[in-house]
Amino acid sequence: MSVKHAISRGLELGRSVFQLGLLKSGGRLAAKLRADRFRAGPSVRTAQPQAFLPSRYRYYRTSLKGLAAQLQSAGFRRFAGGSPRNRAVFLAFGLGVGLIEQQLEDDRKSASTCQEIQAVFRKKKFQAPLKPFTSGFKLEDYILGNQIGKGSNAAVYEAAAQFAPPKQSARKCSLVQIKEDEVETEAPRSLTCCSLRNFPFAIKMMWNFGAGSSSEAILKSMSQELVPAGPHALKQEKEEITLDGHFGVLPKRVSAHPNVIRVYRAFTADVPLLPGAQEEYPDVLPPRLNPAGLGNNRTLFLVMKNYPCTLRQYLEMSTPSRRQGTLMVLQLLEGVDHLCREGVAHRDLKSDNVLLEFDSDGCPRLVISDFGCCLAQSDSSLQLPFNSIWVSKGGNASLMAPEVATAVPGCGVMLDYGKADAWAVGAISYEIFGQQNPFYRAVGLESRNYQEKQLPPLPSTVPADVQFVIRLLLRRNPNKRPTARVAANMLHLSLWGRKALANQDSVGMRKLADWLLCQSAMVLLKGCQGPSGNRVEAELQRSFLANLELEDLRTAVGFLLYGREQSQACVLSV
Structure with a gap:
C-alpha cells in the first residue's frame, strides 16, 4: 500500500469513526433542532450555532484540535518501531479529526458573519409608506x-383626510380607464397613471351582523382585523378593552413590513348610507x-393606504416579465415569513387579498x-385545537393546505x-406566471386529495430554480415542504448569488459568507444614494440580510444544489 493511499484511508477512517461514533448522538440532536425549526411557532435564535455533539461530549466539541494533536503524538510514540504504513494511517486518522474541528470553526465564523449582518440591517426599520398623522x-x-372593493365581510371606499387636504391632481381614473390606458400604451407600467393623490387613503367598512353596537363588543369581535394595525391606530383609551368581563390588551399586532398592509386608524362609528349601498349590500x-x-x-x-389594484386585477390586465414574476413570488414569501416570525397565520391568502402598487422602476410591489x-x-x-367541526379552518377552501x-x-x-x-404562495405562483391556479375549478385539483405528479407544468420561460x-412549496407532506424563510432564501440566492453557489457544496459556507459581506456592502452603498432604497429589489435584499440564519x-x-442536480440528470436522460 502506498503512503498516499494510506493517508487517504486514514482520513476516511478518522472522519467516519467520529461521525458514526462520537457524532452519532450529535446527529440526532441536530436533526431534532432542524425539525423544530420546520415546526410552527417562533424559532429560538442563539448567539452561536447549535453544536454537533451533546453536552456529555463537551470536551471533544470544544477541543477537537487538541484531541487531534494528542492522537498524532500518541501515534508517533506507540508506533515508532512499527511499519511506515501504520504510522501514516494513524497520523491521517488524527488529521481526519482535525478536519471535523475545521468544519466546526467554519460554521462558527459563518454564523458570526450572519449575526453581524443581521444586526446591521435590523437596525434599519421599515418606514411606513404614508407620513404619520x-x-x-x-x-x-x-x-x-x-x-x-367589496368582499364577503366588508366594503372598501377611497378616502381623503379633511385635516390634510389632498393635493390637486390632473384626474382620477378607474380600472376601466386603466385598461384603456394600457391598450393605448401597451405597457404594464400604465397602471401607475392612475392618480391617487386626491384619495390617498382607503377606508374599509366592516359589516356588523352580531357584534352588537358597543365599541368594546365590536373591537372584540373583529379584533383579527387589527393585527396589522400601527401602534397609534386606536385612541389611547381604546387600547384596553373588556374581554369576557376582564380588561385586557388587544390581540397581538405585527410590526411594519413592506409586504404587509398597515392599518393607520381603527375606530367605530355609525354606519352611513354610502353610494351604491342600497343596490350592492342592502341586507347588511x-x-x-x-x-x-x-x-x-x-x-x-x-x-x-389606497393601492391602485389587487394582484388578480393586475394579472388580468398584464403579464409580468420573467424577473418581475420571480420578485413577486419572493415578496409573498417574505410577507408570509414575517407573519410566521410574529406568530400569525393569514389563512386566507389569495390573489384578491394581495394589493399591488409600483416602485420608481415600475416593478410591482x-x-x-x-x-x-x-x-x-x-x-x-x-x-x-380541532376538537369540533365548529372550529373554523380559515378562509378560501380552494387554497387550504392539505394538512x-x-x-x-x-x-x-x-x-x-x-x-x-407558504403552500398557498405556491398555488398563487401559477397565476403570477400566467397559468390557471391548479386548485380552482378550471383545473379541478383539490388540496385534500391531489397528487404532486398531477400539478400542471409551469411555462418553460419560468427559471428552473423558481419552478423547483x-x-x-406544493408538497403535500408539510415535513417535506420548506418554510417560507427557506424558500425565500432559495430565490434570493438564485437571483443574486449564482456566482457564490458555483462549485459550492452543502457544507462549506466560507465562499457564501464572503458573498454575503460583499452583498451587504452593496446594499448599504445603494441605500446611501437615496431613491434606490425605495425600490422593490432593494427592499427584498435588505429583508434577506436582516433575517440571515446559518x-x-x-x-x-442544499435544496438548490439538489434541484440543480435533478435538472441536470433529467437533461442527460433526455
Whole structure:
C-alpha cells in the first residue's frame, strides 16, 4: 500500500469513526433542532450555532484540535518501531479529526458573519409608506369617494383626510380607464397613471351582523382585523378593552413590513348610507337605513393606504416579465415569513387579498391584506385545537393546505398552520406566471386529495430554480415542504448569488459568507444614494440580510444544489 493511499484511508477512517461514533448522538440532536425549526411557532435564535455533539461530549466539541494533536503524538510514540504504513494511517486518522474541528470553526465564523449582518440591517426599520398623522379618529374626518372593493365581510371606499387636504391632481381614473390606458400604451407600467393623490387613503367598512353596537363588543369581535394595525391606530383609551368581563390588551399586532398592509386608524362609528349601498349590500345595512336590513347601527372602520389594484386585477390586465414574476413570488414569501416570525397565520391568502402598487422602476410591489380570517393567538404556536367541526379552518377552501383540508376533528387533534400560507404562495405562483391556479375549478385539483405528479407544468420561460421552489412549496407532506424563510432564501440566492453557489457544496459556507459581506456592502452603498432604497429589489435584499440564519441558509443551499442536480440528470436522460 502506498503512503498516499494510506493517508487517504486514514482520513476516511478518522472522519467516519467520529461521525458514526462520537457524532452519532450529535446527529440526532441536530436533526431534532432542524425539525423544530420546520415546526410552527417562533424559532429560538442563539448567539452561536447549535453544536454537533451533546453536552456529555463537551470536551471533544470544544477541543477537537487538541484531541487531534494528542492522537498524532500518541501515534508517533506507540508506533515508532512499527511499519511506515501504520504510522501514516494513524497520523491521517488524527488529521481526519482535525478536519471535523475545521468544519466546526467554519460554521462558527459563518454564523458570526450572519449575526453581524443581521444586526446591521435590523437596525434599519421599515418606514411606513404614508407620513404619520395625529388626527383621524372619526369618520367625519374623512371625505369618502367611490367604492373600490367589496368582499364577503366588508366594503372598501377611497378616502381623503379633511385635516390634510389632498393635493390637486390632473384626474382620477378607474380600472376601466386603466385598461384603456394600457391598450393605448401597451405597457404594464400604465397602471401607475392612475392618480391617487386626491384619495390617498382607503377606508374599509366592516359589516356588523352580531357584534352588537358597543365599541368594546365590536373591537372584540373583529379584533383579527387589527393585527396589522400601527401602534397609534386606536385612541389611547381604546387600547384596553373588556374581554369576557376582564380588561385586557388587544390581540397581538405585527410590526411594519413592506409586504404587509398597515392599518393607520381603527375606530367605530355609525354606519352611513354610502353610494351604491342600497343596490350592492342592502341586507347588511341597519334597519334605520333599510327596514329589511340585518346589520347593527355601528361598526368598525379601518383606514389604510389606497393601492391602485389587487394582484388578480393586475394579472388580468398584464403579464409580468420573467424577473418581475420571480420578485413577486419572493415578496409573498417574505410577507408570509414575517407573519410566521410574529406568530400569525393569514389563512386566507389569495390573489384578491394581495394589493399591488409600483416602485420608481415600475416593478410591482405586493402587499398582503385582509386579516379577517387570520390566526393570531397569544402563544404564537400557529396551532389550533380541532376538537369540533365548529372550529373554523380559515378562509378560501380552494387554497387550504392539505394538512388543514384533510384534518378530522377529535380529541387532541391540532391544526398546524406553520407552512399553510407558504403552500398557498405556491398555488398563487401559477397565476403570477400566467397559468390557471391548479386548485380552482378550471383545473379541478383539490388540496385534500391531489397528487404532486398531477400539478400542471409551469411555462418553460419560468427559471428552473423558481419552478423547483414552487414544486417544493406544493408538497403535500408539510415535513417535506420548506418554510417560507427557506424558500425565500432559495430565490434570493438564485437571483443574486449564482456566482457564490458555483462549485459550492452543502457544507462549506466560507465562499457564501464572503458573498454575503460583499452583498451587504452593496446594499448599504445603494441605500446611501437615496431613491434606490425605495425600490422593490432593494427592499427584498435588505429583508434577506436582516433575517440571515446559518441553518436556514444552509438548508436553502442544499435544496438548490439538489434541484440543480435533478435538472441536470433529467437533461442527460433526455
